[in-house]
Amino acid sequence: MSGRLFPNALHVARREYLVRVRGRAFVITTILLALAIAAVTLVPTILAAVGVADPAQIAVDVQADDLTSDPVLTIQAALAIGINPSADPAAEPGEDESIEQRPRVRHAEDPEVAAQRVRDGELDALVTITRDAEGELAFEYLGSASPTNQTRLLITQAATALAIGDRLEREGIGPQESAEIFEPPAFTATPVDAGDVRDAEDFGGAFILAYAVVILTFMAILTYGNWVAQSVAEEKSGRVMELLITAATPRQLLTGKVLGTGAAGLTQYVAIVAAAIIGFMATGPISNALGVSEQSPITLPDLDATMLLALGAFFLLGFILYSTLYAAAGSMVSRIEDVQQAVGPLIFLSMAGYFASFTGLNDPDAGWVGVLSLVPFFSPYLMPARMLLTSVGIGEVLLALALLAATLLAAIWLASRIYSAGVLLYGQRVGIRTIWRASRVSR
Amino acid sequence: MSLVVDSITKRFGDVVALDGVSFSVEPGRIFGLLGANGAGKTTSMRIVLDILRADAGRVTWRGAENISLPRRTWGYLPEERGLYPRMLVGEQLRFFAALYGVPDATGRAEIDDWLEQFRIPDYRERKVEELSKGNQQKIQFIAAILHDPDVLIMDEPFSGLDPVNVRLLKEAFLAMRDRGKTLIFSTHQMETVEELCESIAIIDRGRVVVSGAVRDVKRAMGRQVVRLATDGDGHGVEWLTQIPGVELTTQREDYVELHVPADRDPGTILRAALERGHRVTRFEIAEPSLEEIFVEHVGRRAIDESEEHLATSNRKGTA
Numbered sequence: 001m002s003g004r005l006f007p008n009a010l011h012v013a014r015r016e017y018l019v020r021v022r023g024r025a026f027v028i029t030t031i032l033l034a035l036a037i038a039a040v041t042l043v044p045t046i047l048a049a050v051g052v053a054d055p056a057q058i059a060v061d062v063q064a065d066d067l068t069s070d071p072v073l074t075i076q077a078a079l080a081i082g083i084n085p086s087a088d089p090a091a092e093p094g095e096d097e098s099i100e101q102r103p104r105v106r107h108a109e110d111p112e113v114a115a116q117r118v119r120d121g122e123l124d125a126l127v128t129i130t131r132d133a134e135g136e137l138a139f140e141y142l143g144s145a146s147p148t149n150q151t152r153l154l155i156t157q158a159a160t161a162l163a164i165g166d167r168l169e170r171e172g173i174g175p176q177e178s179a180e181i182f183e184p185p186a187f188t189a190t191p192v193d194a195g196d197v198r199d200a201e202d203f204g205g206a207f208i209l210a211y212a213v214v215i216l217t218f219m220a221i222l223t224y225g226n227w228v229a230q231s232v233a234e235e236k237s238g239r240v241m242e243l244l245i246t247a248a249t250p251r252q253l254l255t256g257k258v259l260g261t262g263a264a265g266l267t268q269y270v271a272i273v274a275a276a277i278i279g280f281m282a283t284g285p286i287s288n289a290l291g292v293s294e295q296s297p298i299t300l301p302d303l304d305a306t307m308l309l310a311l312g313a314f315f316l317l318g319f320i321l322y323s324t325l326y327a328a329a330g331s332m333v334s335r336i337e338d339v340q341q342a343v344g345p346l347i348f349l350s351m352a353g354y355f356a357s358f359t360g361l362n363d364p365d366a367g368w369v370g371v372l373s374l375v376p377f378f379s380p381y382l383m384p385a386r387m388l389l390t391s392v393g394i395g396e397v398l399l400a401l402a403l404l405a406a407t408l409l410a411a412i413w414l415a416s417r418i419y420s421a422g423v424l425l426y427g428q429r430v431g432i433r434t435i436w437r438a439s440r441v442s443r
Numbered sequence: 444m445s446l447v448v449d450s451i452t453k454r455f456g457d458v459v460a461l462d463g464v465s466f467s468v469e470p471g472r473i474f475g476l477l478g479a480n481g482a483g484k485t486t487s488m489r490i491v492l493d494i495l496r497a498d499a500g501r502v503t504w505r506g507a508e509n510i511s512l513p514r515r516t517w518g519y520l521p522e523e524r525g526l527y528p529r530m531l532v533g534e535q536l537r538f539f540a541a542l543y544g545v546p547d548a549t550g551r552a553e554i555d556d557w558l559e560q561f562r563i564p565d566y567r568e569r570k571v572e573e574l575s576k577g578n579q580q581k582i583q584f585i586a587a588i589l590h591d592p593d594v595l596i597m598d599e600p601f602s603g604l605d606p607v608n609v610r611l612l613k614e615a616f617l618a619m620r621d622r623g624k625t626l627i628f629s630t631h632q633m634e635t636v637e638e639l640c641e642s643i644a645i646i647d648r649g650r651v652v653v654s655g656a657v658r659d660v661k662r663a664m665g666r667q668v669v670r671l672a673t674d675g676d677g678h679g680v681e682w683l684t685q686i687p688g689v690e691l692t693t694q695r696e697d698y699v700e701l702h703v704p705a706d707r708d709p710g711t712i713l714r715a716a717l718e719r720g721h722r723v724t725r726f727e728i729a730e731p732s733l734e735e736i737f738v739e740h741v742g743r744r745a746i747d748e749s750e751e752h753l754a755t756s757n758r759k760g761t762a
Contacts, residue, residue, distance in 0.1 A: 007541075008542055011538065011541045011542055012542075015530075015538050019527070019529070019530065097451040235527075238525045238526075238527070238528065239521070239523040239524065240522035240526050240527055241523065241525070242494075242519070242523060242525065242588060243519070243526070243539065243583070243587070245494055246494060246514065246521075246541040247514060247518065247539055247543055248493055248512075248514070248542050322623040326647065362681075367682025424494065424495065426490070
């Protein structure tokens with residue numbers, strides 16, 4: 001007897017959802033995660049307000065007094081460009097600060113006093129510019145910063161620019177001419193696809209969004225898939241399974257379990273994402289209240305409805321595909337302790353997709369990324385990343401979705417079969433072959 | 444039209460769990476499924492319920508094959524007790540009622556009625572894990588019958604219950620039978636079977652060794668049991684064995700038990716005792732108990748089986 005999927009699957013889903021979201025563990029975890037995310041979004045503002053993220057304070061002691069341009073301005077400019085990333089889209093996303101504050105670079109009135117202030121921690125660095133015996137500019141950096149410190153790296157760049165300008169000047173090339181020499185050439189990148197609208201401004205935001213989508217998908221599969229497997233194993237080891245399997249068909253139970261757990265997982269996700277959005281929106285008012293100037297570090301690309309729909313479809317189908325198989329894995333073990341072992345291959349598979357997509361994010365146009373983004377178990381990671389970072393033809397997206405949906409149907413069939421046999425087999429380790437044999441004569 | 448189990452066979456790998464099991468149960472009756480541990484009772488039940496599919500054979504209820512019947516036809520109390528430990532009793536029962544398609548209002552009323560009948564009405568808002576084993580078992584029984592099934596199948600329903608609860612459950616059984624329901628249960632307690640069951644089947648190693656109405660099963664044993672106690676000390680019982688056809692089976696301090704073939708008159712024993720001048724304090728003619736029948740069938744079966752096994756391996760050797 002096959003039995004209609006609904007309403008029994010909904011009864012199962014409803015029970016699963018309520019038990020899950022009413023659980024103390026769920027409530028506490030969700031609240032903690034939401035608070036953590038909200039805190040992360042607000043940390044830069046708060047740090048700025050309490051002065052931890054104060055702009056760099058640099059003193060410059062110019063002993064080479066024949067310089068035509070003021071090195072203070074050059075260093076100031078170098079630091080300002082480095083710290084304000086919106087002028088430089090190639091900057092690493094994680095390194096930017098959300099608060100634009102101009103670094104303060106000043107002439108050191110008294111080098112001795114300035115050096116002492118650096119030692120006392122009042123100044124970040126003292127840069128001394130001298131001219132050596134051969135007439136070259138020499139720079140001395142006094143400060144406690146590590147070699148990878150951003151301020152120090154930027155000052156090094158400024159020093160290089162100053163030295164080159166100085167050499168050119170000594171060769172008789174004035175500032176006006178040298179500026180012309182270092183003028184960047186006209187460089188226009190023309191995409192092959194006319195519809196490709198990747199502009200530099202949005203790319204940083206799209207990149208971060210792609211990372212976020214991949215990570216969120218991975219976490220959902222890993223966490224909530226595991227819930228499904230745990231819950232099936234609990235029913236089996238607690239022996240309530242025999243009552244269930246008499247009252248409902250394996251397909252109803254399986255579908256209900258995946259839907260109910262998925263809905264609980266999404267509830268948690270909505271809470272976390274809402275906390276993040278509230279955090280971002282609160283940044284402005286809080287900055288104003290604390291008297292800190294604020295500036296949004298990234299601009300998210302505009303997402304049209306089609307894109308959102310496609311991202312949602314890949315997330316949901318991918319999640320359901322994995323959790324259906326997690327349910328089958330859970331039905332194969334007799335004890336909850338054995339769940340981790342049974343879901344091992346699935347964890348491996350989802351990790352493979354996750355890491356592949358991370359490599360793929362750096363080179364989204366690569367051929368292998370294109371191929372893998374169509375393969376069902378990987379497409380939930382790779383296709384959204386490609387869609388955000390490159391321009392993908394609608395045909396390719398639909399093909400990936402169709403393959404994913406077809407695999408899902410096959411997985412439901414396979415999982416129901418494993419489940420119907422697995423839930424009644426108890427033993428130390430139920431092998432896949434035993435289950436397959438048993439399932440041929442089960443419903 | 445009855446429940447007919449028609450030569451079902453089921454293998455698990457190399458193990459033959461059921462080997463052509465057949466029996467039938469009349470509607471509105473209580474039926475006992477007896478057998479040693481591992482005989483195939485649970486597998487038979489699961490096949491009737493269509494949780495498992497037989498390799499061969501079929502099961503029909505009122506002429507319709509079980510695989511075409513809706514699930515609410517059956518109620519099932521599995522041998523392994525299990526409920527959701529952290530769910531409230533009332534919520535849990537409503538969940539099972541919903542799975543069987545019972546409207547929520549009807550379900551609630553039924554739940555209250557049954558909790559009342561089992562004298563645990565205030566357990567509705569308690570978590571299952573807070574209940575004693577016996578009470579959990581009662582909850583599970585309610586879960587199995589909330590949808591008012593035509594056939595109720597129970598695996599060892601009485602095990603682990605105290606005498607008061609056994610009595611409550613027996614009353615529930617009889618009440619259901621009086622409402623025209625068909626009940627099938629397995630047990631090791633032969634007195635319970637004698638008390639409740641109109642007919643039985645004894646399964647041993649995947650085969651039905653005897654089945655039918657309890658009365659017929661007993662008659663088919665072809666003998667009567669006589670219990671005799673005499674007053675007077677010192678005299679032995681050897682004289683009893685000299686009576687033709689009489690077999691001394693048990694010698695207890697308070698009485699002796701004898702087997703007499705069905706075609707013999709047990710009265711000869713009484714007459715012989717009186718002739719010898721004994722004062723007879725107890726003389727009782729009875730049918731063999733189900734326990735005796737069970738031990739005899741299952742025991743003999745075990746011997747047959749090993750001989751058969753030998754024969755099979757010999758045949759294999761010559762082939």
